[in-house]
Amino acid sequence: MNKNNSSRGSAGKSGGQGRGGKSKPPVGSSAGGSRRGGAGRTNAGRGRGGARPEEEIEGLPVAKNDEVNLDIIGMNHNGEGVGRADGYTLFVPGALPGEKISAKVINTKKQYGYAKMNLLLQASPSRVEAPCEIFDRCGGCQIQHMDYPAQLEWKRQQVADSLQRIGKLNVRAFGAPSAGEASHGAEAGEPLEGDTRVSADTAEAGAHAAGPGEAGRPGDAAYEVSPAAAESASSGSLAAGYAPEASSGQPLPALEAAAFGGGEGRENGPAPAGGEAAEAGAPGALAGAGGAQSADAAAQEAAAPVSGADAAGEEALGVLVPPTLGMSDPWRYRNKAQVPMGEEKGRLIGGFYARGTHRIVDMETCIIQHEANDEMVETVKAIGRELGITAYDEETGRGLLRHVVVKVAFSTGEKMVVLVTNSERLPKSEQWIAAIRERVPGVQSICHNANMRQTNVIFGETTTVLWGQEVIHDYIGDIKFAISARSFYQVNPAQTEVLYGKTLEYAGLTGEETVIDAYCGIGTISLFLAQKAKRVYGVEIVKEAIEDARKNAEINGITNAEFEVGASEDVIPRWREQGITPDVIVVDPPRKGCDIRLLETIIEMKPQRVVYVSCNPATLARDLRVLEDGGFKTTKVQPVDMFPQTVHVEAVALLVRQD
Numbered sequence: 001m002n003k004n005n006s007s008r009g010s011a012g013k014s015g016g017q018g019r020g021g022k023s024k025p026p027v028g029s030s031a032g033g034s035r036r037g038g039a040g041r042t043n044a045g046r047g048r049g050g051a052r053p054e055e056e057i058e059g060l061p062v063a064k065n066d067e068v069n070l071d072i073i074g075m076n077h078n079g080e081g082v083g084r085a086d087g088y089t090l091f092v093p094g095a096l097p098g099e100k101i102s103a104k105v106i107n108t109k110k111q112y113g114y115a116k117m118n119l120l121l122q123a124s125p126s127r128v129e130a131p132c133e134i135f136d137r138c139g140g141c142q143i144q145h146m147d148y149p150a151q152l153e154w155k156r157q158q159v160a161d162s163l164q165r166i167g168k169l170n171v172r173a174f175g176a177p178s179a180g181e182a183s184h185g186a187e188a189g190e191p192l193e194g195d196t197r198v199s200a201d202t203a204e205a206g207a208h209a210a211g212p213g214e215a216g217r218p219g220d221a222a223y224e225v226s227p228a229a230a231e232s233a234s235s236g237s238l239a240a241g242y243a244p245e246a247s248s249g250q251p252l253p254a255l256e257a258a259a260f261g262g263g264e265g266r267e268n269g270p271a272p273a274g275g276e277a278a279e280a281g282a283p284g285a286l287a288g289a290g291g292a293q294s295a296d297a298a299a300q301e302a303a304a305p306v307s308g309a310d311a312a313g314e315e316a317l318g319v320l321v322p323p324t325l326g327m328s329d330p331w332r333y334r335n336k337a338q339v340p341m342g343e344e345k346g347r348l349i350g351g352f353y354a355r356g357t358h359r360i361v362d363m364e365t366c367i368i369q370h371e372a373n374d375e376m377v378e379t380v381k382a383i384g385r386e387l388g389i390t391a392y393d394e395e396t397g398r399g400l401l402r403h404v405v406v407k408v409a410f411s412t413g414e415k416m417v418v419l420v421t422n423s424e425r426l427p428k429s430e431q432w433i434a435a436i437r438e439r440v441p442g443v444q445s446i447c448h449n450a451n452m453r454q455t456n457v458i459f460g461e462t463t464t465v466l467w468g469q470e471v472i473h474d475y476i477g478d479i480k481f482a483i484s485a486r487s488f489y490q491v492n493p494a495q496t497e498v499l500y501g502k503t504l505e506y507a508g509l510t511g512e513e514t515v516i517d518a519y520c521g522i523g524t525i526s527l528f529l530a531q532k533a534k535r536v537y538g539v540e541i542v543k544e545a546i547e548d549a550r551k552n553a554e555i556n557g558i559t560n561a562e563f564e565v566g567a568s569e570d571v572i573p574r575w576r577e578q579g580i581t582p583d584v585i586v587v588d589p590p591r592k593g594c595d596i597r598l599l600e601t602i603i604e605m606k607p608q609r610v611v612y613v614s615c616n617p618a619t620l621a622r623d624l625r626v627l628e629d630g631g632f633k634t635t636k637v638q639p640v641d642m643f644p645q646t647v648h649v650e651a652v653a654l655l656v657r658q659d
């Protein structure tokens with residue numbers, strides 16, 4: 001915080017425009033006009049004797065309703081700007097790294113608080129106008145106001161930071177030469193800008209597990225990843241994976257030290273203001289932006305080890321985290337929409353939840369969805385209104401239509417509509433079918449899923465095909481996949497090819513290997529691997545997905561892949577007892593990461609390589625630490641942007657066995 005420029009209480013309050021969304025926040029002409037004399041670091045004079053509002057905590061440098069000027073030094077994993085007011089962390093929705101803002105404190109906790117941006121005093125060069133009409137209300141995307149190169153670089157930093165702080169891995173300084181080159185230059189071990197910024201940007205990210213709507217949760221201040229927390233978050237919360245532990249009341253650095261045995265790895269100072277933005281334009285730093293890696297990144301990749309022998313020489317340089325592989329057109333990329341339904345003044349509406357809430361923002365178009373999905377959702381809403389359908393109400397448990405789920409296969413154009421209702425049967429099903437068939441050209445499958453439980457989980461156990469096929473078909477590369485209503489299928493088909501391509505490359509197959517694909521879904525990765533391996537064993541917990549996987553092997557004439565239903569942590573130890581000895585194990589778990597029993601089994605099975613595909617850098621880093629302690633070395637972790645405009649981060653890691 002610029003102490004001299006901050007104001008207290010109501011003095012000099014400015015406009016209240018809120019977060020930087022579709023419309024940019026007002027840009028102030030200058031940061032001058034200081035209203036507060038002196039540092040004003042204490043809460044003195046704020047009624048210690050009972051008049052103080054309950055949430056106000058003594059000894060903080062700011063209080064609720066204070067106006068402060070902040071330098072935004074980073075962005076947390078929810079996409080909120082991170083500012084410091086006299087060392088106290090304030091999260092500011094809509095603020096970008098490198099910006100100077102004026103903000104009003106809206107809530108304080110012991111270790112951090114929230115502020116609302118009033119005035120943008122100095123904008124980041126990465127700030128763009130969010131193209132979506134409802135960006136400032138909808139919780140679906142979080143970073144449309146950041147240009148795409150900066151999004152990609154931020155995602156790389158998230159991965160690098162998690163590896164360092166949670167996994168306690170030594171991350172190679174970006175731009176550092178490979179082992180061979182290192183002997184020629186002194187720079188090899190020196191931290192580069194990227195690394196310096198990493199920790200500062202996200203030092204608070206782990207401390208902040210909750211979105212605005214969850215701000216009241218106790219003890220958000222730990223990096224430790226709890227499977228239970230992550231599990232509950234898999235239904236969509238961005239707070240996923242961080243356990244409410246270790247709320248000691250200490251300032252953040254001490255907390256971090258406690259959680260991670262502090263002092264290990266790099267200790268980085270705060271990022272220079274504007275650092276994120278400045279680097280966004282750095283040559284070679286943002287290779288993913290055009291859908292291709294930079295020459296720099298490609299050279300590092302080529303130099304990175306893929307075998308245990310090479311790894312020794314590279315070890316001192318640390319784990320390589322190349323630039324995020326991004327899309328050339330990061331819009332309209334999603335093949336699936338799962339839209340909650342509600343009512344507004346008695347009218348059926350459907351859209352995504354407002355940030356941090358379960359309040360539905362009615363939506364006509366979503367510009368990260370394929371147009372066909374937009375059209376299907378709109379059509380289904382219109383039909384629902386015509387048929388007088390009620391929407392399910394979470395609070396009362398009454399009402400009928402819960403979710404509309406639509407899928408489109410990019411390569412074949414096949415479409416699926418799933419109506420999820422709070423009823424065993426779909427009332428007026430004949431009318432629904434006739435109307436959808438008539439108004440959704442090319443629809444191949446209309447399904448009903450019954451979910452009568454009072455839960456956030458979208459699907460219930462029973463799915464019925466109302467009309468048409470049970471599945472739709474899509475291709476990834478040359479392989480054809482059947483996708484049913486409930487099976488997991490990657491949502492960004494263009495980037496799925498990139499992700500699986502990396503997975504296959506890291507698996508380093510010659511045709512002689514036995515491979516295990518844990519958390520295999522409908523066998524997508526398994527079938528990719530099977531083309532280059534001797535035998536592949538896939539395991540997945542959802543029965544329908546395994547049925548799809550078997551069908552998929554069959555329709556592609558692949559005979560060297562077999563699949564089993566069950567939890568990876570139960571099935572793979574059994575395979576071990578049966579004498580299956582994999583050369584390569586691929587894991588692609590949900591956000592909560594791998595079960596510890598699975599990690600222990602992997603360590604005991606001693607495959608040459610482990611390829612870990614992850615959609616949560618925090619749990620990835622936690623699990624890599626276990627595998628490292630068990631004798632594996634992490635050599636590279638490649639971020640792949642599967643979810644542009646959102647804070648979701650995907651990465652593929654390669655580990656090689658040390659002995």
Ligand SMILES: C[S@@+](CC[C@H](N)C(=O)[O-])C[C@H]1O[C@@H](n2cnc3c(N)ncnc32)[C@H](O)[C@@H]1O
Nearest residue numbers: 488519520521524540541542567568588589590
């Ligand atoms: C991130 S998806 C990956 C699916 C697949 N690899 C793909 O790329 O399409 C994770 C999958 O793990 C499954 N899953 C969750 N917990 C599991 C467990 N304990 N054992 C096996 N599969 C599990 C989910 O049903 C889901 O299909």
